[in-house]
Amino acid sequence: MRLDGHGLIDRTSPLSFTFDGRRIDAFSGDTVASALLANGVRLVGRSFKYHRPRGIFTCGSEEPSALVTVGRGQGQEPNARATMVEAAEGLEVRSQNAWPSLRVDVMAAADLLHPFFGAGFYYKTFMWPRAFWERLYEPAIRRAAGLGRLSGVPAEDDADKAYSFCELLVIGAGPAGLMAALTAGRAGADVILADEHPRMGGRLLMEAEEVDGLSAADWAEEAVEELASLPNVRLMPRTTVTGAYDGGVYGALQRGASDTFWRITCARAILASGAIERxxxxxxxxxxxxxxxxxxxxxxxxxxxxxxxxxxxxxxxxxxxxxxxxxxxxxxxxxxxxxxxxxxxxxxxxxxxxxxxxxxxxxxxxxxxxxxxxxxxxxxxxxxxxxxxGWNPALHFTCHHNGRPRWDEALATFVPTPDAVRGLAAAGAARGDFSTHGALAGGAAAGRDALAALGRSAPEAPLPRAEDRPVRQQAFWMVEATGRKWLDLQNDVTDKDIRLSAQEAFRSVEHMKRYTTQGMAADQGKTSNVAALALLADATGRGIPATGTTTFRPPYVPVPIAAMGAGARGRGFAPERRTAADTDHRRRGAPMIEAGLWVRPSYYPAPGETTWRQSCDREVRTVRERVGVCDVSTLGKIEVQGPDAGAFLDIVYANRMSTLAEGRVRYGLMLREDGHVMDDGTCARLPGGRWIVTTTTAAAGPVMRHMDYARQCLARDLDVSLVSVTDHWTQIAVAGPLARRLLDSLGDLPLLPFMGCAETTLGGAPARLFRISFSGEEGYEIAVPARFGASLWRLAVAQAESLGGAPYGLEALNVLRLEKGFLTHAEMDGRTTAYDLGLGGMVADKDAIGVAASRRPGLVDPDRPRLVGLVPIDPAGVMTAGAHLYDRSAAATRPNGQGHVTSAGHSPTLGHALGLALLRGGPERHGEVIRLVDAMRHVETEVRVGPTCAYDPDGGRMRG
Amino acid sequence: MRLTCPHCGARDRREFTYHGPASLLDRPAPDAGEAAWNAYLHLRDNPEGESRELWYHEPCRAWAVITRDTRTHAVHGSAAP
Amino acid sequence: MGYSGFRVFWEGLTGNRGWRPVWREPEPKARYKVLVIGGGGHGLSTAYYLARNHGITDVAVLEKGWLGSGNIGRNTTIVRANYFLPGNSEFYSHSLKLWEGLEGELGYNVMHSQRGLINLFHSDGQRDAFVRRGNAMAAQGDDAVLLDREGVRGLLPYLDFEQARFPIHGGLLHPRGGTARHDAVAWGYARAADARGVDLIQNCGVTGIRVENGRVRGVETTRGPIEAESVAIVVAGRTSQVAAMAGLRVPIESHVLQAFVTEGLKPVIDHVVSFGMGHFYISQSDKGGLVFGGDLDFHPSYAQRGNLPMAEHVMEAAMTLMPVIGRAKVVRSWGGIMDMSPDGSPVIDRTDVEGLFLNCGWNYGGFKAVPASGWALAHLIATGAPHESAARFRLDRFRTGRGLMDEEGTGAQHHLH
The missing domain is CATH 3.50.50.60 (FAD/NAD(P)-binding domain)
Structure with a gap:
């Protein structure tokens, strides 16, 4: 019922919304709850377990009862607290957890069966017959459980994240918070004042009181106006601080047309969150x-x-x-x-x-x-x-760092333990000062303390006058009378449940909570926990201090996933890295695939090709017979300089690198300190003192960090410096019998021996040329600054095509290397050693990272799975990566396992499938016929074990 | 959570990568033997309380030895290795 | 008296006055044959199987706080047997079989629900790694099904198949994977162990381990000294501190792992789903809450709480993968302390101190191991020989490099598993 002459709503702006289809008249400034009450609506929902009728219980965020669904479709929000949703024109509000209607809810029959549905009843039944649990009981329970319903369509993508810093964060804008903010703000401190309601003032807006001769609401309005006029104070209404994190970081949810999740970092914070009635x-x-x-x-x-x-x-x-x-x-x-x-x-x-x-x-x-x-x-x-x-201080944040509140016998309530969260001080009712005067004085004092901690001086200011009646509170938890007495209104926990819990030995407060579900609903038991543990203390005869309390955890109020995960929908989840020639790859119709954060072309379909295999096979043949070009810019590139560069590289590479001559390139292997392979790649020593370390695409970041670690933590005395230049250079591989002709068509590039390198220029731009091969053909990689990358790519492709060549993508790259038995992270999977990969000879006798641990007996056991090549006995035989290997006649069971296929594919060059595998004792088993079983893809193939390199084993083609 | 870079000062935790205890700075000699290498690679003091740890500050690429309390997450010091 | 639907009905008619305490609250005796330090899932199941499989009932479980107050009280409740390396394969396979009979075994409904677990993959390389895993599961006799994109869409139509930053290529379905009600597992084991005569001693912190001449003699506790022939340390998260009482330095780092739960919602997610390109896995509890988690916060910690970077990352992963849950609201987050080992796999072994046993290193996956871990440790304590399902969980594998079980392939950095 609306009363004339009362309230702070704007009666000049009427509006209406619907509740279960019924029109509800309201004013601007109303909440859904206040408007429902004004319209005489008391029944707004049903409880979780017994489907008891539920109404509006509070007027704040602690509401356990009045949960409704707001909106429809993308913006639909289940379990919204009617006490916190601002009434808005046209809003669609619906009740939930009732069928067929809120007034006639058939599930309310559950209430009649309540003697059988006491705390923990489900642990004692539904066990027989066993198969019925998943088929019958559980589905029925799941359908009945839950309150609101998600819309079933993706949530709106309108939430935001924001970051802010301040000297002082004041949580709550009631009398204590306003006074704290005024005290600190007037002294010039950088203050954020956050309050969860649209209008600041807290209880001052809800009481018939006077402050400094003004009505409490008017005083609050003046205080807010003054704060708004201070340039060093930021007001954040509609903002609920949700959690206290480490180092003065607070999470906060700001509601509005859309949600914003804030991360606020402050030097000090004042908890002026008031109290919650019980x-x-x-x-x-x-x-x-x-x-x-x-x-x-x-x-x-x-x-x-x-x-x-x-x-x-x-x-x-x-x-x-x-x-x-x-x-x-x-x-x-x-x-x-x-x-x-x-x-x-x-x-x-x-x-x-x-x-x-x-x-x-x-x-x-x-x-x-x-x-x-x-x-x-x-x-x-x-x-x-x-x-x-009585009232309980809203001390939840003081528990977020595992602090436990203290029982105050005089106030018959828990009060915060000081310094439970470093830098956070409670003030006002949140600290147990329940009078308005106490709140104002406490807020001012907390403000001054904060200023002192910030090294600022606080001018003396008179305190506003307000009521200062002594507050008496006594413990009065329960009426001794027959009948169910509710504690947790949302989860339907009654006194009987608490007593049953104690009777069954769930006497610890944590056991009671978990057994009865007291306080585990969306409101975290804000209005009921203390009473519940008082009843438990009574049932166990231990008293409240000895019973203790459960803790509160973030978030203080429920936070939408869309708010904390703002910005991540669709492609927003992670940045996307594109090479300089990205547009050209796409223009050619290349399907782009993920390679870590990079996207790379997988193949370039030619007219008439309908499958990736056709394109891939053609690209492979083109490289083997003519020439191909491939964008390899995503490989990690690290420049190493300084007089001790060689010595440094001897620490990070398992093989010796310091002996590399200028103008030469060497294949290198990096180990983790535990002796397993970390990454491989080439290392080039350019004439003039620069060394270029190349990493695989995936390992570029970790290797950079690893090398920085080696330099700053292990080899502190060496004079060497490193820099990642991955993004600075576009690098293009040119491979095939006509590779040199293509190079010569680009410009005047130096002649290089196999594994040679040079600095040069191309079209006036600086360029680097390496003669290396990942394909097994005569191969070069040419690097130019990224701003020239797209031009070089276009030029290289055009010249390749004029020679009968073509660009090739990742699929062909992979087949080419598979034919050669070259490694990728499918083989260097973090569990393999140099020994396993047939590279044991590269591990030099020196103090490099990983060398000592790589010699542990278990890491050089000949019976370890070690790298071999596989070919099918039947040329049409299929091989798949991830398949397991067994002896020819052995059953496909774990104890019989001999290893697995790391990489597999069709070799257009050889006309049959090829594989690389890690096989127990592999190198000693060349020639043996074994069985490949891929139960996931229903493949079973007999294969012959052989060397890893299936094409041009002498390497004559790449040496040229 | 905030951590301190010896060069950049207090920064958000997201800028840092944890590596391991600062004892990793005391790398055994190559021939120190299996027990020493096992202790170095695998065994940990794992202190409850003050802990000295190696962290990498990604934006400036500096490694740091950060002294931190594992019970409270308070940072007490930060220095170059 | 046992639990049953009939019993619930009868008690309901008679005012629920007949329910007895689920366990006694005994005073500790001066001496026991076996002491289990730690009243979490693993400690309670160890005590239960000592009594059940080996007839050893002169056993006490010493719990510093309340039973189940460790990681069994704070996890994401996932039960699965989808490991691929020998050692883990047979162990988790054994554990899942024990789970499948656990309600009948304990006479307690732990709500083990085989809802099916789906690991999504987002590239060809990930697919091949999951195929390898699926083949290992099949070879172990467990179940795995490779799903292509359309197969995933059929089961999880609510995923974002169109715009996700990392497109969904397919998934590996483990039909027997699922969830269980975590607290009930602790309570069920505790009740069953108590019924067989095991003393469960709560609020009893161990302050010292007595070792004489290389042999364990007992422990000092906040409730006085207790002698024992055998002592088992089963205190994941605090292994280093307790082992140090016996002079042991262990290969463990303690890290915090966060988890999250939303308000109760009508059914939306039926399976356990795990994202392949970020740290995110999710299921929906029988109460309707979406229960989800991510990876470690990646720094050593004994504070049972996490920070925003990982919390936000987890929510971001949820938004890219299944924006349909965007308007669900998180009501609680918590952190557990994980015993991280150098290869991401556990240890169930003797120590250099005779009679002192170590059960540790469960990383972030100890919940599903609860039945088989207790089974194996009880076997080791009772017979002196490792159980076949856990024979590879040796402490010396790190020293020798023999039999490492590095499922992630991240090497000897405890926090990267």
Missing amino acids: SIAFPGNDRPGVMLAGAVRGYLHRYGVAAGREVAVFGATDDAHRTARDLTRAGVEAVMLDAREDAPAGDGFEVLTRARVTGTTGRHGIATLTVTHAGGARSLHADCLAVSG
């Missing part, structure tokens, strides 16, 4: 209309909404009286049910003392309640029952 366990305390007393006040003052027409207030604190008082003053009928003997008199309303609510009725919302009190027993009509069991 409920009381009594029979029937879960009906819609049962609400927290502070929330009822909040709806009155913040939104001008009376949560009911006849309101009973049940509590044991003076604070609860305020709800009855404020409602009465607003013309709403209210009665105070005070649990205390010495309850104060009502300020215009009736007070029952020593009151206990012993039951409620009402199908879809509370209608009547029964109460015993000092004067006897009574039945009352009420459409709203406001409950207050």
Whole structure:
């Protein structure tokens, strides 16, 4: 019911949205929850387990009960808290977890069976017959479980991530937060003030109080205006800080037209997150209309909404009286049910003392309640029952670094342990200072402390005047009466579950939580955990301090995956690296494939070719018979310079590199320190002192880091410097019998012997020429600065075509190397040694990385899987990579395993399949016929073991 | 989480790559024997508390010995190896 | 009395007053035949199988906190047998068979659910590596099916097949892979071990290990000294500290691994799905929460919490792979301390101290190992010989280089497995 003259909503901008199809009238400034209450809607959802009717319980982010689905399609958000969703024109809000309708939910039958569905019942049943679990029981449980439903279409891609830095982050803009921000802001500190609501002020907007002679809301507005005028203060409304991380980093979720996930780094932080009211366990305390007393006040003052027409207030604190008082003053009928003997008199309303609510009725919302009190027993009509069991500091962030809060006997609540998170200080109600004066004073003090820690001075300023009544809180958790008393409203955990948990020896608070699911729902038990552990303490007779508490973990409020994963949809997940000639590859129709972060052309289809194999075979033949060009720019290139370059390379390569002459290239092998192969590639010593280390595409980054490690950590005395030039040079391989003719057509390039290199120029640009071959043909790699890369590529392709040649892609590259038995990371898979790969002879007797460990007995065992070549006995036989190898007559079982195929493909040159394999004792088994089994692809082939090089074993073709 | 580069100062953790304990700087001689190499390569003090570790700061390519508390993640020092 | 549907029904009718404690809370005795340090999944299953398979019931499990408070209480609940290197293959195969009979064995519903696990691949090289793995699984007698892109689409139509940065080429389906309710596994083993006479001692921190003349004699605890013939260290995450009490230095680094869970949602993900080009794997619990995780935070840690870089990476992977879950909200994240070993595979072995046994190095995959790990360690303690399924989990493999099981191929850097 909307009340005139109350609330901070904008009555000049009416709007409407729908709830389950029904039109709901609202004003700008409303939440969905306040508008529903204003329209008399109390039933908004169903609980998780028993499908009990659920209403609105709080007016903040701690809401356990009023979960709804907002929107439809891409923007559909299940399990949104109606208390946090701002009412907006045309918004579509739907209830969830009910069928066929919210009012008539057949699953509510579960409630009738509650004696059988107590805590942990599922651990004790559904075991027989065994096959029924996956086929019957579990699918039924899964269908029943869950609350809201995802739309089934990809989420909108409109979220963002942002980063910010400040000196002081103030979390929460209630009295303590505003005062802290004012204190620090006026002193010139760089402050961020974040608050989860659209309007800053916190409880000041929800109470009938005065601050400095102004209404609390007006004072808050002035404070916010002043803060907004300070250039060194940034205000972040609608922003919930979600987690305290290491080093002063905080995550924060900013809501708006779309979500932004912030990473805020600060030197100091003040936790001014206020307090969260707790409920009381009594029979029937879960009906819609049962609400927290502070929330009822909040709806009155913040939104001008009376949560009911006849309101009973049940509590044991003076604070609860305020709800009855404020409602009465607003013309709403209210009665105070005070649990205390010495309850104060009502300020215009009736007070029952020593009151206990012993039951409620009402199908879809509370209608009547029964109460015993000092004067006897009574039945009352009420459409709203406001409950207050006292307040708990919202100290969650102080637990994010494993700190445990401390039980404060006087306040009957947990309070934060100081310094539980370095640099974070709690202030105001978050610290247990529950009066407005206490909050203002605490905020100012925390602000001054922060300034001192930042090395800034704080001018003295008078504190605004505000109420400073002593706050008394006593433990009042539960009413002794028969009937189920709810704790966790979302997961349907009752007092009976807590007691059963203790009865069954789940007495540790963590066991209780896990066994009953108390506090494990989306609200993390913000309104119920403390009461639950109080009941557990009672059941075990240990008292609350000895029982301890479960911890709170980030995030403080639920965070959409789309927000924390913003920007990653589709191709945004990882950067894409393209070579200089990328456009040309695509223009030729080459399918581009992933190679780490790079994309590379896999083949260049020619007219008439319909399969990749046709293109690949043609490209291979072209290289073998004419000439091919291939973009190999993605290979890692590291320049090494300095007088000790040779000595340094002797440390990182297993073979000796220092003896390499200028103008020469040598194949090199790098080991990890544990003796296994890390990477291979060529090392060129250019005339004039530069060494160029080439790595495989995949290993470029790790090898650079490894070489930096070797230089800075292991070989600190050597005078050598390194730089990665991978992106700076485009490198093109020219291979085939006509390779030299192609080079000569490009320009005046020096003649080189096999494994020679030179610095030269090409078309006026600096160029590097290497005579190396990964194809087995006469081969060159020519490098030019990347800005000339596309031109060189186009020129090289044109010249190749004029010679009957062609560009070739990764597929052909792989077949060419397979025919030669050259290695890739399919062979250097991180488990193989130089010995395994037939390169044991390269490991020189010197102190290089990995040499010592490579000589461990297990790494030079002849029975290890070692590299061999395979050819099929039947020329039409199929070979596949990943297949396992067995003796000819042995069954394909693990104990019989002899190894596996690392690489396989069709050799157009030889006219049959070829493979490389790691075979136990392989090199001693040349000539043997074994069996290849690929159960995944249903391939079985007899193959003959042989040398790894199947084409031109003497290497005459590449030496030229 | 923030870590400190000896050259660039405090930086976001994402800029760094962890490698191992700082004891990896004390590399055994090639002929130190199996036990010494086993201890170097595999065995770890794995301290609960102050730990000296090798980290690589990717943007500036500097290796650093960072002193850190493994219980609290607090950084207490950072130096070139 | 055993658990059953009938019992639940009967108790429901009679006010649930008949449920007895699931375990006793005994005072520690002065001496036991076997002490198991660590009341997590592995320690509890070790105690259970000592009693069940070997008739050794003079056993105490010493737990510093509450039973199941270690990594069995904080994981992503995945159960699979899809390893490919000898040693791991037979061990996890054995473990999965034990899982398949666990409810009947323990009389406790641990909700083991063989929903099927799919490892996605995104390149030809990855495909061949998964084919190798699938062939190893088949050779071990386990199940694996190679799916092409359309095969994956048939099972997981909600993946982003059109725009993902790393296109989905296919997947390896492990139909018998799945999940289980993690806490229930600890409780089920604890209850069954207790029923066979094992003493489960909670809030009992071990502060020292007594070794005399190269032989273990017992332990010092926060609840007094306890003598024993055999002592097993089963404390993944804190192996280094406990082993040091006996003067041992172990090949372990402790690292933090994060996991995440969303609010309860109606069914959306039926399988366990794992991304091949980033750190992300996901399943949906029976309660409806999406449970997912990624890789280590990549720095040694004993703080059971992680940081934003990996958390954000995991969410980013989710968004590129399955943007359909974008509006699901994460309600809780947590971190567990992983015992990372130099080859990514575990150790179940004797130590140089006679009577002192070590069960460690489970990396980020200890949950699925719980049944077979306890089985194998119990066998080793009881018979003095390693069980055939875990014979390769030797401590000396690092020194000799013989029988390394480096599934990732990343070498002797503990955190890279």
